[in-house]
Amino acid sequence: MAECCAEAGYAETQIGDVLARAGVEPDSFESHFSGKEDCALAALNKIVSETLARISMAAPRAGDVIERRKFEVKAILELMAARPAFASLLYVGARQGGTARMHDSYESAARVLALMMERAGDAGGRPSATARAILGGAEAVVRQELATGRAATLPRLLPDFVYAALVPFVGQREALRQAKLAARVAAEEE
Amino acid sequence: MNEQRREELLRAMLIELAGNGYNNASVERALTETDVSVAEFEAEFGDKDRCLFAAYDQLTEMVVAKASAKCEYSDPWPVRVRAGLETLLSALAAHPQLAVALTRSFPAIRPAAYQRYVALLSRFVPLMHEGREYSEVDEELPGEVELLAVGAAEAIIFGEVDAGRAERLPQMLPEILFSILVPFMGPDRAADEMRSAAATT
Numbered sequence: 553m554a555e556c557c558a559e560a561g562y563a564e565t566q567i568g569d570v571l572a573r574a575g576v577e578p579d580s581f582e583s584h585f586s587g588k589e590d591c592a593l594a595a596l597n598k599i600v601s602e603t604l605a606r607i608s609m610a611a612p613r614a615g616d617v618i619e620r621r622k623f624e625v626k627a628i629l630e631l632m633a634a635r636p637a638f639a640s641l642l643y644v645g646a647r648q649g650g651t652a653r654m655h656d657s658y659e660s661a662a663r664v665l666a667l668m669m670e671r672a673g674d675a676g677g678r679p680s681a682t683a684r685a686i687l688g689g690a691e692a693v694v695r696q697e698l699a700t701g702r703a704a705t706l707p708r709l710l711p712d713f714v715y716a717a718l719v720p721f722v723g724q725r726e727a728l729r730q731a732k733l734a735a736r737v738a739a740e741e742e
Numbered sequence: 743m744n745e746q747r748r749e750e751l752l753r754a755m756l757i758e759l760a761g762n763g764y765n766n767a768s769v770e771r772a773l774t775e776t777d778v779s780v781a782e783f784e785a786e787f788g789d790k791d792r793c794l795f796a797a798y799d800q801l802t803e804m805v806v807a808k809a810s811a812k813c814e815y816s817d818p819w820p821v822r823v824r825a826g827l828e829t830l831l832s833a834l835a836a837h838p839q840l841a842v843a844l845t846r847s848f849p850a851i852r853p854a855a856y857q858r859y860v861a862l863l864s865r866f867v868p869l870m871h872e873g874r875e876y877s878e879v880d881e882e883l884p885g886e887v888e889l890l891a892v893g894a895a896e897a898i899i900f901g902e903v904d905a906g907r908a909e910r911l912p913q914m915l916p917e918i919l920f921s922i923l924v925p926f927m928g929p930d931r932a933a934d935e936m937r938s939a940a941a942t943t
Contacts, residue, residue, distance in 0.1 A: 559853070560852065560853065561850075561851070561852040561853050561856070563764065563765075563850065563851065563852065564852055644856060648845075648846055648849045648850050648856065648859070649849065649850040649856065650850075655904075678920075678929065678933070679916070679917030679920050679921070679936065680917070681898050681914075681917050681918075681921065682917075682920070682921065684897055684898060684901065685894035685895070685897055685898055685917075685918075685921035686894065687897060688893045688894045688895075688896055688897020688898065688900075688921075689889070689890035689891065689892075689893035689894040689897070689921075689925075690890070690893070691893060691897065692863065692889050692890065692892060692893020692894075692896060692897075693886050693889050693890060693893065695860065696860070696864075696889060699857065699860055709886060711884055712884035712885060712886040712887070712890065715883070715884045715887070715925070716884070716887070716890045716894075716925060719924055719925050719928065719929065720920075720924050720929050720932075721929070723928050723929055723930070724877060724878050724879050724927075724928040725878070725879050728879060728881055728883075731884060
C-alpha cells in the first residue's frame with residue numbers, strides 16, 4: 553500500500569494493484585481490512601508506531617536532553633531512509649493527499665514529535681509554533697530527499713537536522729557545535 | 743478567449759477544486775459562473791486536468807511574484823523577508839479558498855500535481871541565501887538551512903489554512919518570521935525582529 557501510494561498517490565491507488573504487488577488474495581485482504589482507507593491507516597499506524605518505538609529505544613542511550621534529541625533525530629532519519637515508501641505515505645500521502653482520517657493520523661504523529669522537540673530547551677520567549685516550525689523544516693527536507701530518490705542518504709543530513717532542532721533553544725554557536733558532534737558520530741558509524 | 747475571461751475561469755476552477763475536491767470539481771459549474779462556452783473551454787484547455795494545472799501554474803506565479811517583489815528592495819534582508827512574508831500572508835488571508843487549493847486540494851490530486859507544490863516551495867529557497875550573511879558565527883551554516891527555513895514557515899501556514907483559519911495568517915506574521923530568521927540569526931536577534939513585527943502588525 554505504501555509503495556503504491558508513493559508511486560500513484562492515494563487517490564489513484566487501486567486495491568487490485570496493492571494486492572498484485574503484495575501477492576495477496578482478495579479474500580485474505582478482506583479478512584484484515586475493510587477497504588483501501590483502512591489498509592492505508594494500518595500502514596500509517598505501522599510507520600508512526602515504529603518511529604515512536606525507535607525514539608524510545610534511542611533515548612535511554614544518551615545522557616542529557618540534547619544528547620537524547622540527537623539520538624532521536626538520528627533514529628528517525630535512519631528509519632525514513634530504510635522505509636522511504638512509508639515515509640512518503642506519512643509526510644506526503646497523509647499530509648496532503650489522503651482522507652481526513654489519514655490526515656488526523658499525520659497530525660497526531662506531528663503533535664507527539666513537536667512535544668518531543670519542545671523538551672530540547674527553555675522555550676521562554678520563543679513563539680508557541682516553534683516546535684511545529686522545526687518539524688516543518690525537517691519534513692520539507694525529507695520530502696525533498698524522497699522526491700529526488702535520495703532517501704537512503706538522509707542519515708548524512710543528521711547535522712543539518714540537529715542544528716535546526718536546537719538553534720531556537722540553545723543559539724547558533726551551541727547548535728553548530730552539537731551538529732558537528734553529530735556529524736562526527738555519523739562519520740564514525742559509516 | 744480573452745485574458746480576463748481566462749483568468750476568471752482559472753480562478754473559478756481552483757475554487758471548485760478547493761470546495762469540492764478533485765473528483766467533484768465541476769467544469770460545467772465553472773463555465774456557467776464565468777459565462778465561458780464549452781467550445782471555448784475545449785479550444786483553450788481541452789480537459790479538466792489541463793485547466794487545473796494551468797490554473798495552479800498561474801496561481802503559483804502570482805504568489806512567487808508578489809512575495810519576491812517585496813524582497814527586491816534595498817532594505818536589509820530581514821526587513822525584506824518580513825515585507826515579502828507580509829504580502830504573502832495578506833494574499834492568502836484575502837483568498838482563503840485559493841489558499842486551500844494552493845496548499846491542499848491541488849497537491850492531493852496525484853504525484854505530478856504534488857511536484858508542482860514542491861517546486862513552488864523550492865522557488866523561495868534562493869531568497870533565503872542572503873540570510874547566511876547575518877549569522878552570528880563565522881562558521882558555515884548547514885547546507886540545507888534555507889530549505890529548513892522555508893519548510894518551517896510553510897508548516898505554520900499549511901496548518902492554519904488546513905484548519906480553516908487562513909484569515910488569521912497576517913496575525914501570525916511575527917512567529918512565522920521568527921521561524922524563518924532563527925536558523926540564520928539565532929534566537930535572540932530573531933526574537934528582536936519578531937517583536938518589532940508584532941509592534942506594527
